[in-house]
Amino acid sequence: MRRQLPALVSLGVVALMLCILPFVISDYDVYLVSKVGIFFVAILGLNILTGYTGQISIGHGAFMAVGGYTSAILSRDHHTNLVLTMVIAFGVCFVAGILFGLPALRLSGVYLALATFALAISVPQLPLKWNGYLGGSVGVPSSETKSNVWLYGAAWATSAVLLLVAWLILRGRIGRAFRSVRDSEIAATASGVEIGVYKTLAFGISAAYCGIAGALLVMASNGFAQPQVFSVPLSLTLLIGAAVAGLGSLWGILAGAALVGLLPEISTSVPYIGQEHGKDVVYGLIVILVMLVLPGGLAGLLARLRFLGRG
């Protein structure tokens, strides 16, 4: 307990700061920090799959889409309470993650990367086909929108709850099983760990986290679930966040979330290119330039951060 004390204290300080923050910063900044919270949840989940279980995914934006659309559709058609939609999105995406994880058991490495990338570009196309029910390119409007402060509270409360859940899951047998899969599948099987079960579980959990984050993201987008919000840039964002988070240090995840949550906002209004496509151009450019310029890339930069939860 004594060794964990400094970590807990830092955590407490951060929590306290988060509680005070909305009262001292502007409304727009509240929105921004809410987005950081949303990405925190998503990257926390993705990290369980990539950092802990060692499976790659370039497609978790698809699960955020499923969660987001679930929430929006429930809200539009049944006026479901938004928090309830979040919980349902969590469940739906857990199932979706398992459904994808089962066939994905046979894939690994580059093949898994291919499959998840294809998932990332395919899923956002689905609303365009069923543009009645799924809203097409206009999107699905939720029946209510919430204030930025509400969003802030929801995002960070969810973060806190899901962080606790993750901690509980990972500290026990399941966490050890995940890590053994990451470190050596052969050794894991030899010790009796059923790899299939745990890989699929990791997919399910990470998808669920991303799903609930997706629901929150929809709420952050004025309640609209739109295909372009969930396309390739989002999946790349999650990947970058997970890369920064590395093997799962809590501060890494937080830093990753901060980085990716704030980044797209910086590039929204680009002179000359205009807002709509400027975003993509700048985003792509920034990502590439950063990877080129930073020695060791983003992951190297934060490899030195070793506070809480070192695995």
Added chain:
Amino acid sequence: MSVLLELEDVEARYGPVHVLHGVSLAVEEGAIVAVLGPNGAGKTTTLRAVSGTVRRSGRIAFDGKALGRTGPDGAARLGIAHVPEGRGTFSELTVSENLRLGAYTRRGSIKADVERVMTYFPALAERLRQQAGTLSGGEQQMLALARAFMQRPKLLLLDEPSLGLAPLLVAEIFRIVRELNEKEGLSVLLVEQNAHLALQAAQTGYVLEAGKIVLSGTSDELRADNSIQASYLGY
């Protein structure tokens, strides 16, 4: 006889691990020079330092010019042919393609060169269309030599040619090396665990231990030396 290759206080490292701690040696034109020593002494690294395959510092002069930061492809263009441990042949390519690759740095027609090579390595002549990976160990070593020779180099760096080969084949390989040296004037820097064979082929030798030269001299001198006899010649 002028000096073709000269190493002066050369250090080399793999990342943070320093393997060579100031090696100085020289190869005269037309000579065969042997580098002896126990495992891990840095013999292979010495050759790699010359061809630029490993990070090095210190002075290396080849054919009168300092090598500076030249990498392996640059060294090849200057006339250095390195036959590494493990031979460096391309198992997925045919024998003929391996030879053509050897001549990569040459301009103009290589037909004459191929014929010349075939006289030295008749065993390869019948296997031109075969995949190099299907050759026997001895044939692969010959292919490695042949490929290096296609470069028409001035200096041949030969790393452990006897490794994994039966004595008869080894004798054959060394015979060919000596022939190339005498007839074509090819200078050779030879790394070899089998001190006996090495000193037979070479005129001069160096003994490397833990990254430093501890002894040098003509082969006769080295053969007569007591410590060499004990450690490497098994007397």
Added chain:
Amino acid sequence: MLLLAAAIFLLVGSLASAKFASFTVLGVAGGMIYGSLALALVLIYRATHVINFAQGELAMLTTFLAWQLSQWGLSYWEMFFATLAIAFVLGTVLQVAVIRPVQHRSVVATVIVTIGLFILIDGIVSWRWGGGFQVLPSPFGFTTYHVGGVPIQRKDIGVVLVVLASLGAVSALFRFTKLGLAMRAAALRPAAAALAGVRVDVMLAIGWGLAAVLGAVAGLMAEPSQFLEPTFMQPVLVYAFAAAALGGLESPIGAIVGGLAIGVFQTLIVGYVPEISSELQLPFAFLVLLGILLIKPSGLFGRREVQRV
């Protein structure tokens, strides 16, 4: 074995039904396009073990550039070859500027960079040409031949011929030229190739250039019959993934054959099941990819990776 059975199936089906036969021909043409892009992927993967996620978007970019050239008055074939040249330059420049600095680092770094490239190209093309009404001119015309009662479009024959020609050229380059030999050597064993005097990094850049050319051919031949849209290469990319995977990611022949197989299969299914309209192309492609990856993770032509314990 499987291929023989498939070939027989197609032959029998084509003889039985004219519709089947015309779909098969259409599928072959489409398959050549997938194969071309798949070959580009394999080329790069073989040499560097990197998947260029932006390969499709790069092809899309060169196709838009081709349109622009045609707008500036070039005839079709002038535009075609100019585009190939531009693609080559683009490919090599990208490798040198963007990939080379990161490829020695982690795999993730390269993945991030290629996906970043994907997004960047998408953004640039959408900004410059998005929402416009571009149609790429077709050099083959719209005549339909009737062979034994089977309608065969001249366009499809043209596609097959053009792709075959480009594949032939690339193949000849690799098999018969000194440069091709050097490139193969650099891909197989970079260290040994360097000792023979090959500049491995230059070979890699040229490899990317060639891959871009193959992609450009795929893009130009994909010639969407409607307006040129920035997303038109995305389903092609997914099918190309599948085709490349069928060849174990390292076999050029596997990629081509895989492409043909997928092209025919896809055309037949879409032809007989009209519910799979153009909007579902991408998700359908995904399912095809998933299916193929599940059936044969190491590909039809690839080798099983044996893991050392």
